[in-house]
Amino acid sequence: MNALSTDRKVQILKALAHPARLEIVQILASAPCCVSELQARVGGDLSTVSKHLTLMRKAGWIDCEKRGQQVHYRLACDCLPAFLRCIESIGSEHPDCDC
């Protein structure tokens, strides 16, 4: 019944478990975006942002499409909002963390 290996699920989870990557999917949740625009919003080197995007694409969270010189990234799943709501609910019920 468990179609996916634990390691595959962990790969998917790790892909979002990083501040810049989480911000990127939240940006992409409202609209598709190209790499340099994402870099402008989250900061860091362009190559770093590109590597984050590759990692999330391999995990399955996002897709990309080349348009001229630009590469447009967009969400590849419908469940991100529900996924993030779950995290929000855990966070608000346990405000006494170590952050």
Add this chain to the structure above:
Amino acid sequence: MNALSTDRKVQILKALAHPARLEIVQILASAPCCVSELQARVGGDLSTVSKHLTLMRKAGWIDCEKRGQQVHYRLACDCLPAFLRCIESIGSEHPDCDC
């Protein structure tokens, strides 16, 4: 509107982004369990399992209660099943990963 900081959300995500920890919450999803029983199921040193549990408790995924010499851990959220279904759906739609 975004009640939680990005870092707090990342902490919550990181807490599940590990093979042993993901297996532990999946075990706890069916029933509460004590530490040595969890160790018997996921392997590794008892101290390692204990540290995993502490980390997930601080994140907010699980709670614990002391009963005599044993400490019983259990899920602290209702949304884990939906959360895991989202991961499953991403994994099954993108089977060509590097795992």
Add this chain to the structure above:
DNA sequence: TCCAAGCTTGGCATTTTTGCCAAGTAATGA
């Protein structure tokens, strides 16, 4: 053809995470 814009990839030093061992604490029973 040549150049520049927009990305990706390689390499590598720094930082973070992991997991074992040893030591410590709390509860229970002899």
Add this chain to the structure above:
DNA sequence: TCATTACTTGGCAAAAATGCCAAGCTTGGA
């Protein structure tokens, strides 16, 4: 009280993740 069970915590070496720089690769325009 003493020993045992059930955990937790400290410490540290090994492994993994991160992020910058440099170098590459396409695409489109001059």
